[in-house]
Amino acid sequence: MKGLKGAVALFVFGGMMVSSCVKHEIIPAPEAVVDLNCYFQGFINGTDVELTQNVNGYTCNPTKEKIIVPAPEYSSAIYYAEMSSATTPIFIKVGMGSVMWDAATVQDPTLTLFNNFFLNNLNPAYSDDATAGFEVQYRDNAGNIWLSHENSVNAQNVVFSNIKQESDAYGDYSAFTCAFNCYVYKQDQTTMAWDSIQIQNAVYKGWFKR
Numbered sequence: 001m002k003g004l005k006g007a008v009a010l011f012v013f014g015g016m017m018v019s020s021c022v023k024h025e026i027i028p029a030p031e032a033v034v035d036l037n038c039y040f041q042g043f044i045n046g047t048d049v050e051l052t053q054n055v056n057g058y059t060c061n062p063t064k065e066k067i068i069v070p071a072p073e074y075s076s077a078i079y080y081a082e083m084s085s086a087t088t089p090i091f092i093k094v095g096m097g098s099v100m101w102d103a104a105t106v107q108d109p110t111l112t113l114f115n116n117f118f119l120n121n122l123n124p125a126y127s128d129d130a131t132a133g134f135e136v137q138y139r140d141n142a143g144n145i146w147l148s149h150e151n152s153v154n155a156q157n158v159v160f161s162n163i164k165q166e167s168d169a170y171g172d173y174s175a176f177t178c179a180f181n182c183y184v185y186k187q188d189q190t191t192m193a194w195d196s197i198q199i200q201n202a203v204y205k206g207w208f209k210r
Contacts, residue, residue: 032168051090063209074103079208122163136148
């Protein structure tokens with residue numbers, strides 16, 4: 001009987017030892033990821049062009065260009081949102097600039113500067129290279145790049161709406177919708193003459209990234 005009790009006690013003790021050695025899997029909490037969506041629709045040179053996220057590989061690719069100058073001058077940042085695909089040459093790209101900040105203090109404009117810039121520029125002027133306003137770039141099926149001009153003799157406008165700042169582990173974003181009408185231009189490298197095409201009733205939903 002004593003032997004039986006000893007065996008039971010040994011079994012229980014051994015079971016406790018085994019259970020105490022079991023490593024419990026630690027599942028990390030899921031990272032918050034902002035749900036961003038992009039879409040473009042407009043008449044380009046009379047043809048209805050529609051680009052939809054995840055259709056034919058299209059997505060929004062945000063970039064920025066920083067122009068750093070020595071203090072006490074302010075540096076500038078220009079933000080771009082390009083809707084493009086790796087499988088087709090056609091893209092639409094818009095740029096907005098410039099956010100001015102002290103690069104000697106911080107590497108990038110603060111989130112407050114970034115947010116306020118877009119909220120305060122809902123009706124920007126067109127600007128070459130987007131240095132002081134809005135620019136449109138369009139690449140056609142032949143790979144030609146067409147650009148808007150700040151001094152265009154043709155009527156042009158742009159209105160931003162639905163500005164929303166969001167952040168996740170991968171960055172800070174300014175989601176937007178912009179509606180615009182303009183002409184875009186390309187210079188013939190042989191004749192040096194300027195060609196133009198019209199973009200009408202364009203709506204682009206995308207985002208800039210700080």
